[in-house]
Every structure is written in C-alpha cells, then in structure tokens.
C-alpha cells in the first residue's frame with residue numbers, strides 16, 4: 264500500500280474530526296481503528312483509565328515515552344491545566360511527522376513538546392534541554408523491553424520525585440514482565456494493576472500505576 268497506517272489515520276482525522284477539538288480527534292482515531300484497521304493506540308477502554316489517573320494527578324510536567332500517532336499525546340494534553348507541559352519522545356521520524364500533524368489538528372501544540380530520538384539518549388538531557396526539575400507523571404508506551412531500563416534511568420537522572428506517578432501500557436499484552444517485576448518488588452514504588460482490554464479488542468490487557476515513594 265502506498266500510504267502508511269499512520270498516514271491513513273491522519274487522513275481519517277482530517278476527514279472526520281473538527282479542527283481544534285481534541286475530543287473529535289480522539290473519536291475519529293478510535294472509530295477508524297475499531298472499524299477500518301487496528302493500530303496500537305492506547306484506545307478508548309484503557310483511555311478512560313488514563314483519563315481518570317491524569318485527573319487525579321493533574322500533572323504540571325508530564326512525560327510520554329512512545330508517541331506513535333499522538334493519540335495518547337492528545338488524550339493527555341487535553342486534560343492538562345493551563346501552563347502545564349507534556350514532553351513526548353518518539354524514535355521514528357515518520358511516526359513523529361504524523362503525530363505533529365495530529366497534535367496540531369487538535370490545537371494542542373502549545374502544551375506539547377515532541378522530541379525525536381531514543382528515550383535512552385534523551386532522558387539524561389531532559390534537565391539541561393527543557394529545564395525540567397522532575398516529572399509529576401510518566402506514561403510508558405514505547406518498546407516494552409525499554410520500560411524497566413528507562414525507569415531506572417529516570418531515577419538515576421533525578422527526574423522522579425516523591426509522588427511521581429508512572430502509568431505503563433500493555434503490562435499484559437504484549438507484556439512487560441521485567442518492568443512489572445521491578446516496580447512490584449521494589450520498595451521504592453507502590454504499584455496497582457488496572458485490568459482492561461487490549462485496544463479495539465477483547466483480549467485482556469491493563470495498565471500498571473506505580474507511585475514513586477522517593
């Protein structure tokens with residue numbers, strides 16, 4: 264096929280959503296991915312859990328690892344209070360290019376900084392590049408074998424503080440066994456599993472919420 268799946272998702276947003284209306288962008292992507300072609304967005308079921316955790320935390324500074332098309336980026340940014348910021352890290356330039364257009368279509372570009380490159384290289388540069396002291400909220404949704412090393416890296420770089428909330432997608436499907444073992448056994452985290460289902464499917468999946476205890 265000539266176009267990529269992210270490009271087809273962007274087209275569906277441009278066709279079916281209203282410019283400047285994040286809710287319509289979210290609905291357009293969910294409708295396309297449920298009825299036309301599956302894509303690895305956190306989706307509407309797990310999205311409701313993401314929304315509720317975000318509303319509870321109300322972060323001033325948030326980090327997302329793994330932008331993909333920007334679905335969860337828009338979901339997170341639409342709930343941020345004025346003046347709050349979301350940094351999202353994406354490795355694949357083609358995905359980043361689509362995400363930038365979807366973020367702009369939702370009108371949320373002022374709240375979001377999309378950084379291109381691998382999380383392992385970018386996390387140690389967060390303080391100096393973006394003047395970040397620490398993150399209040401981190402959404403992990405990138406390569407599943409990067410969740411555990413990147414969490415340790417965030418700790419070592421002093422980017423987590425007492426009360427920082429980590430929310431990890433796909434802890435059941437595809438699964439993040441090393442990460443789960445780490446946050447559930449470490450005395451430095453208080454973890455809880457939110458049971459749900461894989462996006463646009465009946466397969467079980469869920470989110471793990473882990474509070475950093477300092």
Ligand SMILES: O=C(NC/C=C/[C@H]1O[C@@H](Sc2ccncc2)[C@H](O)[C@@H]1O)c1cc([N+](=O)[O-])cc(O)c1O
Nearest residue numbers: 303329330331352353354355358381382404405406
């Ligand atoms: O594989 C999954 N996600 C990997 C996501 C990866 C995303 O993050 C970067 S990688 C990167 C690397 C380093 N730093 C930043 C980004 C990729 O370019 C992609 O945009 C996945 C798979 C399923 N599934 O059912 O198969 C369901 C899901 O919800 C998933 O999230």
Ligand SMILES: [Mg+2]
Nearest residue numbers: 305404432433
């Ligand atoms: Mg995911």
